[in-house]
Amino acid sequence: MEDNINSQLNSEKHYLTIVMVQVGVAIFFSCLAYWAASPPTLFLSVGCGLVVSLSLFKASKSLSLGIISLSTFLTLGFLYVTMVSADAVALIWCVTIFPALVLITNPQKNVYIGIALILLSAIGGYMQLDSQWLNLQAGIHGVQFSLILMIVFCLSLIIAHLKFNHQLNIKKLQAVQFKANTIDDVTGLQTRNSIEKLLFKKFTQTPNEKTTTSAIVLDIDNFRSINERYGHKIGNDLLCSVSKLLGTTLADEYIFGRWDGNAFIIILPHDNDEVSLLIAETLRQKINGNQFNIQEHSLSIACSVGIASSKKSHDLNDFLSQIENNLYQAKSLGGNQSIFS
Numbered sequence: 001m002e003d004n005i006n007s008q009l010n011s012e013k014h015y016l017t018i019v020m021v022q023v024g025v026a027i028f029f030s031c032l033a034y035w036a037a038s039p040p041t042l043f044l045s046v047g048c049g050l051v052v053s054l055s056l057f058k059a060s061k062s063l064s065l066g067i068i069s070l071s072t073f074l075t076l077g078f079l080y081v082t083m084v085s086a087d088a089v090a091l092i093w094c095v096t097i098f099p100a101l102v103l104i105t106n107p108q109k110n111v112y113i114g115i116a117l118i119l120l121s122a123i124g125g126y127m128q129l130d131s132q133w134l135n136l137q138a139g140i141h142g143v144q145f146s147l148i149l150m151i152v153f154c155l156s157l158i159i160a161h162l163k164f165n166h167q168l169n170i171k172k173l174q175a176v177q178f179k180a181n182t183i184d185d186v187t188g189l190q191t192r193n194s195i196e197k198l199l200f201k202k203f204t205q206t207p208n209e210k211t212t213t214s215a216i217v218l219d220i221d222n223f224r225s226i227n228e229r230y231g232h233k234i235g236n237d238l239l240c241s242v243s244k245l246l247g248t249t250l251a252d253e254y255i256f257g258r259w260d261g262n263a264f265i266i267i268l269p270h271d272n273d274e275v276s277l278l279i280a281e282t283l284r285q286k287i288n289g290n291q292f293n294i295q296e297h298s299l300s301i302a303c304s305v306g307i308a309s310s311k312k313s314h315d316l317n318d319f320l321s322q323i324e325n326n327l328y329q330a331k332s333l334g335g336n337q338s339i340f341s
Contacts, residue, residue: 181193181194182194184257184258186236186239186240186258187239187240187243187258188240188243189243189256189257189258189264190255190256190257190258191257191258192257192258192259192260192265194257195255195257195259195265195267196316196320198255198267199213199215199267199316199319199320200316202310203310203315203316203319211269212270212271212309212310212311213267213268213269213270213271213309213310214267214268214270214271214272214273214276214307214308214309214310215265215266215267215268215307215308215310215319215323216265216266216268216276216279216280216283216305216306216307217259217263217264217265217266217305217306217307217323217324217326217327218246218263218264218265218266218280218283218284218287218303218304218305219260219262219263219264219303219304219305219306219327219331220238220239220242220262220263220301220302220303221301221302221303221304221331221335221336222301222302222335223235223238223261223262223301226238226299226301230297230299234294234295234297234299235262237294237295238292238294238299238301239258239262241292241294242264242287242292242301243258243264245286245287245290246264246266246283249282249283249286250266250283253269254266254267254268254269255267263327265323266279266283271309271310271311273309273340276307276309276340277307277338277340280305280307280338280340281305281338283303283305284302284303284305284336284337284338287301287302287303288300288301288302288303288336302335302336303335303336304327304330304331304335304336304337304338304339305327305330305337305338305339306323306324306325306326306327306328306329306330306338306339306340307323307326307338307339307340308320308322308323308326308340308341322341325341326339326340326341327339329341
């Protein structure tokens with residue numbers, strides 16, 4: 001553990017060192033652009049500044065710091081090319097860098113803003129065709145300007161499209177992962193992970209909000225022999241049939257899910273011991289008296305039940321331990337019974 005922390009600290013130090021080196025490179029190119037009056041060198045320094053902004057955002061995890069540094073570099077570059085180096089190359093840089101950045105940074109929200117800025121840039125560029133910025137003596141004319149603008153526009157749209165697809169794929173993967181963590185793929189019920197999170201919230205509520213609850217864990221007896229005799233497909237279908245039976249029997253305010261391989265858990269919105277035991281026995285007897293017709297087989301099953309109340313538990317771990325112990329006791333006594341202690 002300590003080695004991992006030291007390794008992480010060293011990585012952060014190295015990353016900050018790289019950022020500082022990049023800052024030095026940006027300052028060097030800025031000074032060189034000032035002394036040599038070279039627009040390409042200026043654009044290199046501004047490009048380094050953009051890298052520094054993104055690096056600072058990554059290193060500090062601060063969006064505001066990244067935005068401030070990015071805005072500063074862009075503003076300095078804009079002032080330089082408009083007030084110091086007012087030539088055709090500077091105009092091209094001004095009318096393309098801002099729309100492209102707006103379009104690329106957040107394509108979902110800024111796509112129309114980016115397109116509008118590029119169109120305004122085109123209009124502004126053609127209005128300057130007779131000025132000293134954009135004439136034949138400056139080495140550029142309307143066709144060249146249109147070509148550059150079109151290239152920047154297409155590249156911006158391509159990058160924005162790729163970024164949008166990347167973000168969409170990430171959201172899809174997150175949705176799949178969320179479903180895998182919360183929904184059981186066999187029964188369609190909530191998973192153990194999802195139920196435990198719900199119980200954790202109940203146990204960590206403030207004293208004013210905290211409410212007591214009870215839980216029932218219902219485990220199918222001799223389920224392994226069913227899988228061995230009929231196959232796992234029949235076993236999975238049996239689990240689905242039991243889950244449907246629970247769904248039609250329990251009231252809407254009861255939360256239930258798949259707890260383990262052949263076990264289900266039911267969360268009761270009260271801590272009345274007699275009512276909890278009555279519900280557990282009702283479910284057990286209903287499952288025992290039901291014939292589950294699965295494919296060509298008619299199966300009769302029994303189940304063991306463990307019950308616990310949160311009012312008798314110190315925390316969530318104690319609560320779950322009581323349920324598991326009661327279920328184990330019911331199993332050890334031969335199964336097909338409910339234990340509540």
